[in-house]
Amino acid sequence: MSDPFGTTPTPDPNEPRPPAPPTGPPSAAAPPPYGQAAPPPYGPPAPPQYPQPGGFPTAPPATPYGEFAGPLLRVGDALRFAWAKFQQNALAWVLFMIITAIVTAVLNGPSVSASLRQVQSAFDGDVITGAGPGAGALLLQLVALIVGAAVQVFAMSTALREADGSRPRLGAFFSASRLGPAIVVAVLVSIAASIAGALILLVGGLVLYLFAAFAVPFVLDRGLPVFGAIGESFRVVGRNFGPMLLLLLALIGINILGAIPLGLGLLVTLPLSALALAYAFRRLTGGTIV
Numbered sequence: 001m002s003d004p005f006g007t008t009p010t011p012d013p014n015e016p017r018p019p020a021p022p023t024g025p026p027s028a029a030a031p032p033p034y035g036q037a038a039p040p041p042y043g044p045p046a047p048p049q050y051p052q053p054g055g056f057p058t059a060p061p062a063t064p065y066g067e068f069a070g071p072l073l074r075v076g077d078a079l080r081f082a083w084a085k086f087q088q089n090a091l092a093w094v095l096f097m098i099i100t101a102i103v104t105a106v107l108n109g110p111s112v113s114a115s116l117r118q119v120q121s122a123f124d125g126d127v128i129t130g131a132g133p134g135a136g137a138l139l140l141q142l143v144a145l146i147v148g149a150a151v152q153v154f155a156m157s158t159a160l161r162e163a164d165g166s167r168p169r170l171g172a173f174f175s176a177s178r179l180g181p182a183i184v185v186a187v188l189v190s191i192a193a194s195i196a197g198a199l200i201l202l203v204g205g206l207v208l209y210l211f212a213a214f215a216v217p218f219v220l221d222r223g224l225p226v227f228g229a230i231g232e233s234f235r236v237v238g239r240n241f242g243p244m245l246l247l248l249l250a251l252i253g254i255n256i257l258g259a260i261p262l263g264l265g266l267l268v269t270l271p272l273s274a275l276a277l278a279y280a281f282r283r284l285t286g287g288t289i290v
Contacts, residue, residue, distance in 0.1 A: 001264045003165070005177050012087060022282035045055060053068055056093040066159065066270065072148050072240075072243060073240060073243035073244070073247065073283050073284055074243070075243065075246050075247050075250050076225075076285075077279070078247055078276040078279045078280050078283075079250065079272070079276055080107075081275065081276070081289070082271075082272045082273075082276040082279065083272065085159075085162045085163075086125075086268065086271050086272055086275060086278050087163075089167050090164065091167070092168065092169060092170045092173065093160035093267075093268075093271040093273075094152075094267050094268070095170050095251060095269065096155075096158075096173045096174075096221075096271075097266070097267045097270060098267065100151045100154075102153070103147060104147060104148060105238075107140060107143055107144035107147055108141075108144050143189075145190065146183060148190070149186035149187045149190060150179070150183050151185075152216065153176050153179060153183055153216055153220070154173055154174055154175075154176055155173075155271065155274040156182075156216050156217055156220060156274055156277070156278065157174050157176035157177070157220050157273070158172070158213050159177070159271075159274040159275045159277070160217060160220060160221055160278050160281075160282075161280035162275065162278070163275075163278045163279060163287070163288065163289050163290065164288055164290060165288075165290030169240040177220060178198050178219055178220060178222060178223060180231075181219050181225065181226050182216050182219045182220055185215045185216055185219055185229055185230065186215075186216055188226070188230070189208070189209070189212045189215055189230070191208050192208055192212075193205040193208045193212075198206045206248070209232065210237060210244060210245065210248050211234045211237045211238065211249075212230055212233050212234070213233060213236060213237060213244065213248070213280075214229075214232070214236055214237060214277075214280075214281050214283075214284075214285075215229045215230045215232075215233040215275060216229070217233075217277070217278065217281040218232050218233055219279070221282075221287065222285075225269050234267075234284060236284055240284050243280075244280065247276065247277075247280055251273045251276060251277075254269045255269045255270065255273060256271070257269070258270070
């Protein structure tokens with residue numbers, strides 16, 4: 001007779017039992033219940049997935065050895081740096097410019113006087129005699145060219161030291177490492193620019209000066225040989241032609257303004273030009289700027 005109250009029968013011990021439900025968290029492979037988001041996986045996060053070829057662009061390649069990946073040159077930053085450094089050492093810069101201007105004027109005086117006499121004779125209708133300047137005048141012009149190149153080297157050497165954070169005294173302005181090779185570079189660039197300017201209506205000279213702007217700094221700061229420094233200057237300026245052209249035009253503009261008040265403004269604008277070029281050189285070659 002069956003139990004009227006429905007008592008649960010005793011299970012057969014030989015009958016297989018269904019598996020018990022899991023008590024721990026669901027495994028990562030188990031699908032979530034319908035309508036619920038899958039729980040985050042346990043353990044460390046998975047590595048990032050990179051796009052396949054043809055997807056998003058990859059990062060730029062590393063800079064090859066010997067290449068400079070400096071940031072873009074800004075003309076305003078170069079001029080602000082130059083003005084700040086000039087203010088910190090203004091007296092020494094002005095005295096340096098006065099001394100070098102006097103020496104240059106003394107050396108160039110005879111050749112300038114001879115040129116003025118020839119111009120005056122041409123206006124007066126006189127016949128200009130003589131085959132040209134004598135040996136003494138040519139020698140004096142060569143000395144003036146070398147002295148002018150030395151002044152350029154001294155100014156750039158001082159500007160590079162100020163970029164390092166130093167504040168040279170007046171006596172230190174007239175010293176430079178690798179002075180001989182640097183003067184040779186400056187003389188070669190000056191002669192080549194004069195020839196190019198005569199052939200292409202001054203534009204050729206300006207272009208050559210632009211591309212050779214870092215030739216002297218490469219000799220002074222990196223110890224490169226003469227022609228190696230010129231070639232490296234062409235390479236760096238060529239890769240940064242736009243910013244360097246803007247800087248050159250800005251420096252030409254401020255020096256024109258400096259020449260208006262009887263040339264007295266050049267006592268300020270020429271040092272500013274050297275300091276701005278030193279900043280541009282260090283900026284584009286990854287050097288020190290303090």
